[in-house]
Amino acid sequence: MVRPKEFDEEEVLQKAMIVFWRKGFRATTPNDLLTAMQISKGSFYSTFGSKRELFLRCLRYYSAQIESQLREFLANPNIRQGLVKISKQVMDSACNEKTGCLIYNSASELSPHDEEVDRIIKNAMKRSEKIYCDRIREGQLSGEISSDMDSSAIARYLITCFAGLGAVGKAGASRKGLEEVVAVSLQILD
Amino acid sequence: MVRPKEFDEEEVLQKAMIVFWRKGFRATTPNDLLTAMQISKGSFYSTFGSKRELFLRCLRYYSAQIESQLREFLANPNIRQGLVKISKQVMDSACNEKTGCLIYNSASELSPHDEEVDRIIKNAMKRSEKIYCDRIREGQLSGEISSDMDSSAIARYLITCFAGLGAVGKAGASRKGLEEVVAVSLQILD
């Protein structure tokens, strides 16, 4: 009774996400999106409504992805190893690909001016903080990490360090310099 | 022989800078600038050439300003006190004013796509790193700071932490949480 959609919604969402990630919201034109997503203008607007609505979906989608990736990294039995892997990923995306993290990019570009974006971002931050926090408390109980400090303070500290890596990486810091910074940053756990 | 300029170039440059700082490059329209600078379209284009050229001047101007401010803070005989003051300023501009640092904002928005912007930013980073580094070496010689680590590693670490504060502050972190983070961050100096 009906012609089926010829594209997979999630697949094209992923493609759109990558464009927003690389160029930012404002610098991305409808044309950029259509080219990347390989769908027609008609399908675009009937499926996603508008550029902004699509962006919001991308942001939520991205947030879910990094959240599950974060869980995966921190599932490493050695928490320091997990953190080093996270830092490597952060440095890769900041120094090499020059993309950084879509959440922080959007916070910088839009958060002060778009309430819905702000909500999504705050939510993502809260959730990832909890993931770090739980894992750190675990590490403290097992004696893997010093118990001198509050686990949530450590969690926020780590998040801040990683955000900083992303920022200075996009600003042109060398990969090698950042690896030294990571080494310094993680000393706090001892 | 000539009618003098009715506006002070540096004064209107400062006003333009604030607009770019708050809204970012792309989101700032010529109209925003004209309104803030209070000069006519004619004067605008004859004096500054184009939006982008004006932006580049603002970026250099900003860079010089924070550099001298940084020197001032670090001139504090107690280096930790100087760092705390810097962190307060960073947190203010990220959490309260939601502006953050124009250098990092521009890095995030434009650096991957604009060579000249990239040059200015890398230069600013290099200069501020040197300022930190010199002061830290001084602190190490006077015994104020542990000499276990390379001064330039510490400098880059501090810069990264401050950049991180700015990023998570704009992403909605609470001021109180960030102050805890600062406390954790500075432990490394002991």
Place this chain on the structure above:
DNA sequence: CTTATTCTGTACCTACAGGTACAGAATAAG
């Protein structure tokens, strides 16, 4: 083989970004 739904593609539209191009007023030096 009709029908309901979805596809692709093109044409069209409005608003504004970003800038140019005068015309005409102001003013200090000579």
Place this chain on the structure above:
DNA sequence: CTTATTCTGTACCTGTAGGTACAGAATAAG
């Protein structure tokens, strides 16, 4: 009081962002 320079203001221009609105092809269910 002319002249050279700069000011203000308005009018105008081009390109593109961001979207709407069909027309006409495709296709699976019944």
